[in-house]
Amino acid sequence: MQGTGQLKKDFGNELKVVMIDEEGLEEKLYESLKKHELPDYFLYTGVGGARNWLNLDESRTFPVARKLKALLEENLVSIVKFIPTGMNLASIGVGNGEKERIILNGLIKKNEEEAKSESEEEKEAFGSGRNRKIHYYPIDINSRMVDIALEKVKDLPVEKKGIVGFIEEMPFLKKYWHLPVLFCILGNTFCNYEPDFILKLVGENLESGDLFMFDAHIFPTLEGSDEAKSVRNKVLATYSSRENALFNMYPLLYYGMAPEDFEFELLLSHVESETGPLYSTHKTLQILNDTEIRVGPGTLKFKEGDVIKMGFTYKYTFEQISTFLNKGGFEILRKFLSEDRTNAIILARKHL
Numbered sequence: 033m034q035g036t037g038q039l040k041k042d043f044g045n046e047l048k049v050v051m052i053d054e055e056g057l058e059e060k061l062y063e064s065l066k067k068h069e070l071p072d073y074f075l076y077t078g079v080g081g082a083r084n085w086l087n088l089d090e091s092r093t094f095p096v097a098r099k100l101k102a103l104l105e106e107n108l109v110s111i112v113k114f115i116p117t118g119m120n121l122a123s124i125g126v127g128n129g130e131k132e133r134i135i136l137n138g139l140i141k142k143n144e145e146e147a148k149s150e151s152e153e154e155k156e157a158f159g160s161g162r163n164r165k166i167h168y169y170p171i172d173i174n175s176r177m178v179d180i181a182l183e184k185v186k187d188l189p190v191e192k193k194g195i196v197g198f199i200e201e202m203p204f205l206k207k208y209w210h211l212p213v214l215f216c217i218l219g220n221t222f223c224n225y226e227p228d229f230i231l232k233l234v235g236e237n238l239e240s241g242d243l244f245m246f247d248a249h250i251f252p253t254l255e256g257s258d259e260a261k262s263v264r265n266k267v268l269a270t271y272s273s274r275e276n277a278l279f280n281m282y283p284l285l286y287y288g289m290a291p292e293d294f295e296f297e298l299l300l301s302h303v304e305s306e307t308g309p310l311y312s313t314h315k316t317l318q319i320l321n322d323t324e325i326r327v328g329p330g331t332l333k334f335k336e337g338d339v340i341k342m343g344f345t346y347k348y349t350f351e352q353i354s355t356f357l358n359k360g361g362f363e364i365l366r367k368f369l370s371e372d373r374t375n376a377i378i379l380a381r382k383h384l
């Protein structure tokens with residue numbers, strides 16, 4: 033997945049670094065589908081992928097990222113208190129960049145307030161807080177999302193550089209950052225990765241002065257209680273909604289597969305983990321009739337009964353996330369839970 037790291041576009045005075053060869057994505061899709069796999073990042077690619085995610089995020093039946101945004105807004109003041117002045121913001125999987133605008137507004141306000149309270153001697157010695165320009169890096173695999181996120185903050189006094197790249201390429205992405213950074217993964221994206229993988233990746237690529245913030249839609253307790261059953265049913269309803277099904281079916285529909293030739297199946301089941309059993313979604317596309325589609329370099333033939341494997345979402349309890357973080361070398365500085373304990377924002381740093 034290694035990119036080119038070339039600077040491709042001047043966005044006014046904001047540069048955008050493009051590390052993904054978008055044309056090459058179609059070939060990757062072809063290779064994946066040949067193995068009967070459709071990794072979730074393909075759902076977000078191209079003009080259609082950006083539009084589909086933005087529509088899904090607005091749909092009544094899929095409030096996952098929206099509820100996390102509400103939690104961020106409710107707790108912004110406390111979150112910002114824990115972020116030292118002078119931190120830059122790098123946010124990956126930025127989507128439309130709404131949450132980042134909220135965070136940046138909080139950070140700018142904090143800088144300004146600190147600048148007001150500084151003595152003349154402090155200003156002379158360390159520079160005014162007002163002059164500590166925040167650097168902002170909206171990062172996404174979809175170039176259009178990066179454009180939207182840049183546009184969203186065009187009136188804010190921050191230095192901007194959009195990056196089109198994969199999170200998996202974090203060692204290359206971070207070459208563009210001014211340190212220290214608040215590194216964010218928002219919109220429940222953390223839960224789409226194996227916890228060991230994502231924590232190792234983030235841990236290896238953050239410096240000791242950096243902070244890590246992510247959000248997650250979680251389970252309040254494990255199986256057994258009525259509360260857990262009710263959350264389980266809601267999760268199933270959300271993820272098997274028509275809107276989410278269409279979002280997941282889009283790549284095959286786009287390449288011409290007829291809707292009656294396949295269906296989206298979503299299961300929610302327990303999987304074992306080092307922190308005990310946890311819930312995971314299992315998504316597949318089930319081929320109902322022999323069919324073929326043309327994708328990029330070739331034609332793909334599917335037979336009735338074939339199953340195309342897709343990505344997953346883990347549904348942790350807060351305690352499970354906390355154990356994974358601890359094992360992965362992170363300490364939680366602050367946690368913010370919704371009243372019903374189904375949404376969480378976590379601010380962490382690497383163990384010193």
Ligand SMILES: C[S@@+](CC[C@H](N)C(=O)[O-])C[C@H]1O[C@@H](n2cnc3c(N)ncnc32)[C@H](O)[C@@H]1O
Pocket residue numbers: 072073076077085089097124125126127128129131171172173174177197198199200217218219220221
């Ligand atoms: C669930 S959306 C979350 C968007 C936004 N952060 C929010 O909270 O609404 C996931 C975002 O991550 C991007 N994305 C998906 N896979 C990615 C990857 N491997 N690397 C970087 N970005 C990715 C998608 O294009 C999309 O914008």
